Amino acid sequence: MSARRFWVFIEQEHGEVHPVSWELLGIARSLASQVAQEAEAANEEVKVEGILLGHQVRSIAEKAIGYGADRVYLMDDAVLADYRNCPYYVDIVALATKYQPEVMLIGATTLGRDLAGAVATALGTGLTADCTKLEMGEVKGAKQKLLLATRPAFGGNIMATIVCRTHRPQMSSVRPRVFSAPIYDPQAKGEIIEESVEITEAEARACILEFLHAKEYAVDIEYSNVIVAGGRGLGGPTGFDLLKQLADALGGVVGASRPCVDAGWIGYAHQVGQTGKTVRPKVYVAAGISGALQHKVGMQNADFIIAINTDPQAPIFEVADVGIVGDLFEVIPVMIDEIHARKETRV
Amino acid sequence: MFHALVAIKQVPDTTNIRIDPETGNLVREGVPAIMNPYDAHALAAAVEWKRKLDGRVTVISMGPPSFTTTIREAVELGADRGILVSDRKFAGADTLATSYVLAEVIKAIHKEDPIDLCFFGKQAIDGDTAQVGPGVAVRLDFPIVTYAIGLRTIDLDNETVIVERKTEQWTEVVETSLPALLTCEKEIAEIPFASLPDLIKALRYDPEIWTLEGPIAFDANHIGVRGSATIVYQMGTPPLPEAGEKINTRETSVVEAIDFTLRKAEEAGVLGAMLGSDR
Numbered sequence: 134m135s136a137r138r139f140w141v142f143i144e145q146e147h148g149e150v151h152p153v154s155w156e157l158l159g160i161a162r163s164l165a166s167q168v169a170q171e172a173e174a175a176n177e178e179v180k181v182e183g184i185l186l187g188h189q190v191r192s193i194a195e196k197a198i199g200y201g202a203d204r205v206y207l208m209d210d211a212v213l214a215d216y217r218n219c220p221y222y223v224d225i226v227a228l229a230t231k232y233q234p235e236v237m238l239i240g241a242t243t244l245g246r247d248l249a250g251a252v253a254t255a256l257g258t259g260l261t262a263d264c265t266k267l268e269m270g271e272v273k274g275a276k277q278k279l280l281l282a283t284r285p286a287f288g289g290n291i292m293a294t295i296v297c298r299t300h301r302p303q304m305s306s307v308r309p310r311v312f313s314a315p316i317y318d319p320q321a322k323g324e325i326i327e328e329s330v331e332i333t334e335a336e337a338r339a340c341i342l343e344f345l346h347a348k349e350y351a352v353d354i355e356y357s358n359v360i361v362a363g364g365r366g367l368g369g370p371t372g373f374d375l376l377k378q379l380a381d382a383l384g385g386v387v388g389a390s391r392p393c394v395d396a397g398w399i400g401y402a403h404q405v406g407q408t409g410k411t412v413r414p415k416v417y418v419a420a421g422i423s424g425a426l427q428h429k430v431g432m433q434n435a436d437f438i439i440a441i442n443t444d445p446q447a448p449i450f451e452v453a454d455v456g457i458v459g460d461l462f463e464v465i466p467v468m469i470d471e472i473h474a475r476k477e478t479r480v
Numbered sequence: 481m482f483h484a485l486v487a488i489k490q491v492p493d494t495t496n497i498r499i500d501p502e503t504g505n506l507v508r509e510g511v512p513a514i515m516n517p518y519d520a521h522a523l524a525a526a527v528e529w530k531r532k533l534d535g536r537v538t539v540i541s542m543g544p545p546s547f548t549t550t551i552r553e554a555v556e557l558g559a560d561r562g563i564l565v566s567d568r569k570f571a572g573a574d575t576l577a578t579s580y581v582l583a584e585v586i587k588a589i590h591k592e593d594p595i596d597l598c599f600f601g602k603q604a605i606d607g608d609t610a611q612v613g614p615g616v617a618v619r620l621d622f623p624i625v626t627y628a629i630g631l632r633t634i635d636l637d638n639e640t641v642i643v644e645r646k647t648e649q650w651t652e653v654v655e656t657s658l659p660a661l662l663t664c665e666k667e668i669a670e671i672p673f674a675s676l677p678d679l680i681k682a683l684r685y686d687p688e689i690w691t692l693e694g695p696i697a698f699d700a701n702h703i704g705v706r707g708s709a710t711i712v713y714q715m716g717t718p719p720l721p722e723a724g725e726k727i728n729t730r731e732t733s734v735v736e737a738i739d740f741t742l743r744k745a746e747e748a749g750v751l752g753a754m755l756g757s758d759r
């Protein structure tokens with residue numbers, strides 16, 4: 134029986150999995166279920182499969198099964214210990230040529246972007262970057278459902294749905310936090326298929342001499358539960374000191390709009406939006422941020438949005454659950470005090 | 481002698497983009513066209529190394545005839561030769577077809593005048609795909625280093641280059657063989673002021689225009705719409721989110737506004753996250 138394979142690249146570095154991998158397994162499962170009927174009628178199987186490259190990473194393959202992979206192709210070799218473009222893309226291309234997946238999803242992380250463009254070109258297929266919605270849908274003239282990959286265009290003003298009609302696999306990259314991760318099931322069953330590696334160290338073409346500054350980049354705003362973000366309304370870099378106090382009180386991290394980053398008030402790692410990070414926290418506080426489309430596309434999936442802005446017409450209020458029309462320099466100190474007070478009464 | 485190639489794209493200056501408040505669409509008229517900022521930094525790095533190693537810089541661009549202004553600008557900044565690949569049949573290209581055309585052009589240049597290093601931008605700010613650089617590298621079979629923030633050494637005798645690249649977690653110092661392709665972050669080099677001789681040169685400079693007619697041949701199946709694997713199937717406007725409730729501190733008070741906010745947070749089930757009690 135032939136199979137329709139939905140592939141997810143499981144991204145790991147130095148043994149640490151990027152959570153976007155699990156998010157992609159979740160959406161891949163949902164895509165697979167959308168073709169289940171069609172496949173059954175054609176007597177085909179539908180599989181969600183992970184591809185995992187690295188060194189001594191078998192335990193990650195097992196985890197991927199818990200997140201929904203029916204099967205994981207594992208390439209475990211010293212040549213794959215550190216991510217490098219050439220060995221990774223050549224090995225994935227070999228794997229895809231062997232198994233002919235229908236869909237391949239890769240996280241739109243720095244690593245994933247480096248990889249995806251190379252894999253797609255080598256396979257001579259189409260790749261849609263930074264998708265925010267994926268579904269399998271009927272397209273006129275196509276025998277089977279195709280991947281409908283939707284992404285914002287023109288700074289979020291328009292949503293464009295892209296299809297890849299004849300080339301396979303249909304590839305998409307997806308940013309972290311666009312989809313939520315499925316629930317981990319320790320009982321889930323699946324198989325791990327070990328595959329041999331094509332490339333030797335001599336053919337790897339790049340040698341990583343050292344890793345620098347690992348600690349400095351450690352602001353992980355994508356996966357924080359609470360983000361307190363500031364915009365030009367902060368008036369200058371010192372405004373972020375106040376935000377930091379609120380973030381500390383809430384156990385969260387500080388985010389920023391692009392002009393603050395461009396002006397050097399805070400580092401790029403904090404930027405939220407189209408050219409920054411996509412976030413999906415439980416609580417997002419937007420202080421002194423007007424709510425331009427390019428900012429909103431990065432944060433509108435937060436569960437609960439609190440906006441503080443002096444301008445009652447600010448577009449940020451269109452996405453806020455609670456909009457406080459007021460001066461952030463008056464509102465935030467009171468908020469900090471109130472949070473501390475409530476925490477004390479709770480314990 | 482060092483030979484660098486830089487791929488540059490002209491893009492609308494999206495930092496000045498206006499949005500039509502009536503239709504919510506992008507207003508394209510009057511939006512100035514600029515050299516993609518990352519490409520400008522990539523070019524600056526190429527020119528910096530051309531001066532250090534006594535070499536030359538060739539720039540290429542694929543696009544409509546109006547892109548010649550950007551090529552002239554590249555000459556102002558120190559490029560020695562500029563080629564615009566322009567033909568109606570190239571239009572509608574996705575990244576697969578774009579990387580094909582650019583790679584064919586680079587191969588042709590490389591054959592007559594070997595290239596040591598190709599410089600691309602990290603991404604073009606109009607589409608933000610960051611796919612063309614890796615695609616071209618694959619087609620040329622050159623090693624690639626993406627997100628380059630610094631070039632430590634270019635060793636032409638041993639044909640190696642040492643590059644610093646920035647990832648989400650750290651900076652990697654990578655050594656790779658030449659010829660190679662880099663995609664560059666802004667940190668790779670500061671954009672210099674144009675020198676007077678280069679300004680004068682640019683005034684008189686006419687970029688070479690390469691078309692489907694020549695000087696090199698392209699496979700019609702790999703260009704433009706026909707060579708593209710993806711098509712835009714539908715366009716729509718994003719759904720409008722529901723607005724929540726507003727409270728004005730001037731009409732009530734700051735304390736009341738905070739109280740209201742926390743009450744709403746509790747109703748939404750996120751107060752625990754704020755008070756650190758559900759972690």
Ligand SMILES: Cc1cc2nc3c(=O)[nH]c(=O)nc-3n(C[C@H](O)[C@H](O)[C@H](O)COP(=O)(O)OP(=O)(O)OC[C@H]3O[C@@H](n4cnc5c(N)ncnc54)[C@H](O)[C@@H]3O)c2cc1C
Pocket residue numbers: 288363364365366367389390391392393404405406407408409410420421422423424425426427428431441442443444447459460461462494495496497605
């Ligand atoms: C291609 C492209 C990509 C972009 N990518 C991003 C991106 O990734 N992320 C991003 O954020 N932007 C991005 N932008 C920029 C975006 O269009 C906006 O310019 C930006 O988000 C505005 O930032 P802001 O809200 O901080 O500033 P402003 O728009 O200037 O808003 C400041 C707000 O602060 C309010 N304010 C002032 N003082 C106070 C006070 N004391 N208390 C309370 N409120 C006050 C004002 O009423 C105003 O609403 C991008 C733009 C383009 C063209």
Ligand SMILES: Nc1ncnc2c1ncn2[C@@H]1O[C@H](COP(=O)(O)O)[C@@H](O)[C@H]1O
Pocket residue numbers: 487488489516518519540541542543575578582599600601602603604605607608609610611612613
């Ligand atoms: N039409 C083009 N002409 C020349 N270079 C291009 C073109 N399109 C993309 N590039 C190069 O590829 C890089 C990445 O573009 P993109 O993949 O579109 O984000 C750009 O920074 C340019 O260096």
